[in-house]
């Protein structure tokens with residue numbers, strides 16, 4: 539795993555994580571947009587109010603980080619859905635012939651989606667399990683705590699992690715510089731969704747692909763009722779019993795309830811100029827709620 543640091547980075551030698559413009563507590567230090575949803579679910583539309591809610595969400599993920607892997611292990615199908623999204627992404631992305639594949643995992647968290655992305659890229663023929671010509675994978679996340687969990691895992695040298703907000707990171711990338719981008723459970727947490735998707739369209743090489751995975755229940759009353767039931771009967775009560783971050787779990791409920799419909803995400807992709815959006819269907823009891831959309835750069 540690469541262990542580089544930016545000039546503005548805090549200097550903890552041996553850290554696996556590069557910090558670019560976001561302090562360890564997740565506060566943006568470069569004034570750029572951060573995720574704009576408060577733990578209470580209040581969406582922040584624009585302007586100077588963005589910083590405090592952004593800090594709170596990253597802070598909540600920092601606190602949740604040590605138990606995050608155990609928590610998602612309780613969610614049947616979580617890893618399988620990530621694998622399926624990563625495989626769908628790779629099935630759409632053109633493999634480069636003369637260089638390693640360059641891929642990114644936005645909102646990579648503790649690295650579960652990064653591992654799925656690396657495996658799928660290797661399976662698609664980008665690199666080998668022995669590491670030869672391995673895909674170059676960058677995991678990006680605003681939470682230092684989540685990245686610390688990711689960094690504890692074993693990664694090949696071609697994998698690195700960057701602590702910053704996804705939109706800032708995308709804006710810093712050259713045009714046509716990435717072959718594939720996965721964003722699992724990121725888009726719901728940002729207010730500047732069109733800006734993120736526009737940046738994705740800009741940074742992908744022609745033939746590159748994107749996969750956006752998230753919970754979405756808007757426009758699907760049965761899925762909405764199921765989501766409300768699961769949250770109020772299981773997820774939030776369990777958070778109370780386990781003394782984990784109840785506001786973060788309430789935020790999870792509200793952010794999914796209020797998130798884009800699949801159709802709106804589809805429209806965001808096409809409006810940004812990405813071609814042929816395809817809806818990947820998942821299996822299991824969450825199939826009406828977890829959705830992935832893939833699209834390609836023309």
Ligand SMILES: C[S@@+](CC[C@H](N)C(=O)[O-])C[C@H]1O[C@@H](n2cnc3c(N)ncnc32)[C@H](O)[C@@H]1O
Pocket residue numbers: 572573596599620644645646647648649650651678679680681684702703704705721722723724727728
């Ligand atoms: C629910 S976790 C998902 C993690 C991982 N993708 C997975 O599937 O296991 C969402 C992650 O997105 C990160 N996140 C939220 N908003 C972000 C933003 N604007 N920029 C970068 N990361 C963000 C959070 O810190 C958190 O680690």
